[in-house]
Amino acid sequence: MATPAPTRDTIHHPQVDALDLAQILRTVGDPLRLAMVRTLAAEDELLCGALGERLGLPKSTGSYHLRLLREAGITRTRQEGTLRFVSLRRGELERRYPGLVDVLVAGEPG
Amino acid sequence: MATPAPTRDTIHHPQVDALDLAQILRTVGDPLRLAMVRTLAAEDELLCGALGERLGLPKSTGSYHLRLLREAGITRTRQEGTLRFVSLRRGELERRYPGLVDVLVAGEPG
DNA sequence: TTCAAGGTTCCAAATCTTTGGAACTTCGGC
DNA sequence: GCCGAAGTTCCAAAGATTTGGAACCTTGAA
Numbered sequence: 001m002a003t004p005a006p007t008r009d010t011i012h013h014p015q016v017d018a019l020d021l022a023q024i025l026r027t028v029g030d031p032l033r034l035a036m037v038r039t040l041a042a043e044d045e046l047l048c049g050a051l052g053e054r055l056g057l058p059k060s061t062g063s064y065h066l067r068l069l070r071e072a073g074i075t076r077t078r079q080e081g082t083l084r085f086v087s088l089r090r091g092e093l094e095r096r097y098p099g100l101v102d103v104l105v106a107g108e109p110g
Numbered sequence: 111m112a113t114p115a116p117t118r119d120t121i122h123h124p125q126v127d128a129l130d131l132a133q134i135l136r137t138v139g140d141p142l143r144l145a146m147v148r149t150l151a152a153e154d155e156l157l158c159g160a161l162g163e164r165l166g167l168p169k170s171t172g173s174y175h176l177r178l179l180r181e182a183g184i185t186r187t188r189q190e191g192t193l194r195f196v197s198l199r200r201g202e203l204e205r206r207y208p209g210l211v212d213v214l215v216a217g218e219p220g
Numbered sequence: 221t222t223c224a225a226g227g228t229t230c231c232a233a234a235t236c237t238t239t240g241g242a243a244c245t246t247c248g249g250c
Numbered sequence: 251g252c253c254g255a256a257g258t259t260c261c262a263a264a265g266a267t268t269t270g271g272a273a274c275c276t277t278g279a280a
Binding site: 017028029034097098103104 | 127131132133134135136137138139140141144206207208209210212213214216219
Binding site: 048049059060062063067081082083084 | 257
């Protein structure tokens with residue numbers, strides 16, 4: 001078989017060449033999730049819970065938005081024991097959609 | 111008063127420095143509207159109706175999506191008699207969000 | 221005038237998204 | 251073994267978006 005089926009304890013991440021630009025844009029086109037992306041861009045890797053807390057979200061809400069980001073291929077989640085760390089898939093996004101992350105992360109003009 | 115209120119026969123376009131990145135992303139994060147943007151990028155200026163027809167949309171649906179694109183600041187609509195022409199606000203978008211339009215318009219990788 | 225063409229607005233139904241509490245899962249430590 | 255911490259999933263309510271037909275507005279032409 002080609003790809004191993006995701007088992008129940010594998011965190012699923014779409015492959016770079018299965019990404020959909022419209023889905024990515026829709027996903028980051030939410031102020032909360034755009035804030036998450038910007039935070040991640042500044043922080044490299046972050047505990048899932050820390051990101052939600054920083055934005056004052058209940059656990060389930062944070063988890064929900066992080067799932068959308070991951071499913072759109074924007075973030076990667078890595079498990080370590082009972083913890084989960086999120087990070088931007090910067091390099092992969094840059095290769096597939098050059099300039100996209102820069103646009104998302106660029107601050108408002110002076 | 112500062113800005114003249116939009117009268118009923120003025121087509122309203124947001125000023126460049128009032129644009130909201132999240133709103134722009136949300137707006138182009140719809141496959142139909144992304145297709146519109148790409149068509150406009152290739153065509154320079156297009157009759158509103160022509161754009162809708164090309165995508166097989168009923169008049170009211172085309173009009174609705176064009177309104178969202180205009181309100182997000184992505185397109186400009188120019189009236190001439192009973193006709194309306196749409197175009198991308200390419201230069202303005204490029205100045206405010208460098209690289210954005212390129213990302214939207216770039217084709218899928220070879 | 222009256223008409224048709226090009227567009228918009230109105231509206232209600234259908235659909236999708238977001239929210240957050242509660243219950244549940246899984247490790248790791250003790 | 252049991253507990254707590256970190257997260258997820260479930261679920262139903264609230265809210266936002268999308269759709270398209272019908273009615274409407276506006277301009278230019280006959």
